[in-house]
Amino acid sequence: MARDEENEKQLHIVMFPWLAFGHMIPYLELAKLIAQKGHKVTFISTPRNINRLPKLPQNLTTLLKYVNLPLPRVDNLPENVEATTDVTYDVVPYLKKAFDLLQQPFAQFLESSNADWVLFDFIPFWVPSVASKLGIKTAFYSIFPAPLMGFLGSPLCLMGNDPIRTQPENFTVPPPWVPFPSTVAFRYFEIMRISDVLSDNASGISDKYRFGAAIQNCDFVAVRGCTDFQPEWFQVLRNIYQKPVLPVGQLPTTGFAGGEDNDAWRWMKEWLAKQARGRVVYVAFGSEAKPSQEEVREIALGLEKTELPFFWVLRTRRGTSDTEELRLPEGFEVRTKERGVVWTSWAPQLKIIGHESVGGFLTHSGWTSVVEAVEKEKPLVLLTFLADQGINARVVEEKKMGYSVPRNELDGSFTSDAVAESVRLVMVEEEGRVYRENIKKVKHFFVNEERQERYVDELLSHLRSH
Structure with a gap:
């Protein structure tokens, strides 16, 4: 294909965020920016979440579409629960278990989608294995900024081969792969409150492993953030991932249709x-x-x-099942x-x-x-x-x-x-x-339209050329 045609090609990008509004909204912000550039975006979530997400801007409805995948039922997950906001913290692993059961419906959707790329979240770490069988490329899009991802370490560390961090308290100091002075680490009480992410939970798979597998198996990593704000952390990611890492900007929340003056x-x-x-x-x-x-x-x-x-x-x-x-x-x-x-x-x-x-x-x-x-x-x-x-x-x-x-x-x-x-x-x-x-x-x-545009253009250029 000639270079100009390559640049003109309309892409079809599938977005697949985790069932938390803190994830869905940054995914939706990036989806809007990509659609504004004339590319087709399919945003996949469950029916109740899609009903709760903001209405799409009228000018983008031909390019940006919501697709529902009904959430399978699992034991210990109350009725009508489709997002982390609907349940207490201890029930979230069952939500992850239900989400993992979307693997087959997701594969069926991809088969008929003509998608070029999937941008996926860390919980559905299985997306690359599903997509690659269909010849579709994948990018792990992290809504977590570069310092957290850099602090967590390489895919191999995350997938269980971390000789340094064997106890939760090891997460209270910066790791050796961060080559500059930094205070970026968890405080003792912070890591103890989330120590369950380090081990297998009721979903059967630890969050740590999900992160590692998502990074390891994707074609490249896209990270919410700005290289001018944290250049040293983006360099850490490139060093430890050994694959392309692209910033997508800070993605400030923009206006959506409806609800302007209630x-x-x-x-x-x-x-x-x-x-x-x-x-x-x-x-x-x-x-x-x-x-x-x-x-x-x-x-x-x-x-x-x-x-x-x-x-x-x-x-x-x-959520309604929260008794306290x-x-x-x-x-x-x-x-x-x-x-x-x-x-x-x-x-x-x-x-x-x-x-x-x-x-x-x-x-x-x-x-x-x-x-x-x-x-x-x-x-x-x-x-x-x-x-x-x-x-x-x-x-x-x-x-x-x-x-x-x-x-x-x-x-x-x-x-x-x-x-x-x-x-x-x-x-x-x-x-x-x-x-x-x-x-x-x-x-x-954080808020610079020109810079944000540039990040989206660079992302699309990478998606087109690969």
Whole structure:
């Protein structure tokens, strides 16, 4: 084929993210950018998730399509559960088990799809073996940034041949393959809370192994992030993977059709407009994390002690089978009703933090939340719970974009005083000015249309030429 024809060729790319909204949304952002370039994208998930995802922009509906694969039933997985947000943490392995049973329906879809490439997540590590039989190439697309992937190590380490990290506590120091000084490592309580990812779970396969097999068996690795922001970490990945590693940009959340001016947002906007500029602390911990009852108590009392207005998005339960409903301390809502809101259903995060009255963001350090905070220039107060959040928090601390609430190293406990002092430091104290200034300085690494376009063009060029 002539070079020009090769460049003109319309690709068909299949996207297959894990069943967590923190994964599906960055996959969808990249899907939109690829479709905008005139390529066909099929986004595969389960029916209930597709109903909950944002409606697609009208101008892309001919190129970007949702495809449903019904989730098989497995024991111990409650009815109507199709995403991590629907269940407590201990039930997620059964969701992985059900997801693994999509292997055959996924293969059947691919057979009739005329797909050129599949971009897949780490949980369905089996995608390359399915796709290669059909002559379809694959890329593991990591929504986790380069520091986490670099910290985790090579595919062989991840698949069980790691002589260095035999105990969870070995994950509290940077590994020897990181050739520069770094604080990027888990704290003891962070790795202990997720130590189950290191061993086989009820799905029969550890997350660690899934990561390793996904990297080992794909044609190349695409990573959410920007080489100008973290060039040294992308170099680590190229060294340890021994295959191409392409950045796809930070993928800031963009607008979707619908939901622009519903009643809830109108009410929130009115409430925010009554607050002083830069004084509201926004509090949210994503769709995955659920604080303990004790943690909720200390967060609540800490917010009260800040004497600042706050808007707290608190999920009191994870799905209908969650029997432990979180409660606020007695009298808290009465005492703070003049200056605080506790919102217990979905909230338009990007709109809220974009409001001029919001001056800081108390967050779990999920990378999408970090990207949104940078986009809206809001400094971060960090309170990690699960997954990659500890590693993300170290990156944010190193770059002085935010400050972590002081905690007990062994069990991760913290006090209401620590919450209050951290929030006030980042938002109002002179000593915390560095966080308020640095969040603005890094913005061009996160929100830059020209750079984002370039990453997508380079990705498509790689997909076409291979």
